Amino acid sequence: MFERRHEPLLPFRAFVLRVARSLALAFAIIAFALGMGVLGYHYLAEFAWVDSLLNASMILSGMGPVGDFKNDTGKVFASFYALFSGLAFITIAGIIVAPVAHRLLHWFHIEEDKEGKRQSAKAKRQR
Template sequence: MLEHRSKPLLPFHLFLLRWLRYLIFSLLLIGCSLGIGMAGYHYLNDLPWLDSLLNASMILTGMGPVDALKNDASKWFASFYAIFSGVAFLSTVAVFLTPVVHRFLHKHHLDQDKP
């Protein structure tokens, strides 16, 4: 997946293609996370889809819910979705930044090996 430290640095255009793949995967993770949140808010709290998207987006980014929760099931869901969202958001950022950090460390390692 990523070049070994003994290999030369990947050409920049191939690096950009790699970063694009990681970006697409990150967007899929965010999309799936939003889908889970939207479904939970829609079915458990009887919110319209747009309001469910708003609540899921706000929770996923760490800003908190917008609408009041109407029943215990929606409160349980919101609690677990908030925990899941914290991990999912940070994991997505890590996935997105992996190629950049790897390239930086790889270049740093190659520079150290030069006499």
């Protein structure tokens, strides 16, 4: 998906599209994880829809649960959802940061030629 070290730096417009794709993927994962949480809290913990959304949002964002649980099934679900949410949070952060971090690291591996233009190391060797 990303260019290699010996390849030239991606044009800015293509980089912006790459960031947009990463953001879209991150939002899709958020929507999926939030949907699972809302359904689980509603059907397993017997919360109202709004309370289910609130609890799922708070757990997914790392803030912690809001409501009291009526049954043990809800408590078990909340436990597994909290573990899942922690993993989802790290995954989402990685997806969002990856294109920017890759571009920065790729930029550091590009060398300048005599005219002051930046080019990849392989392109410089071919000259």
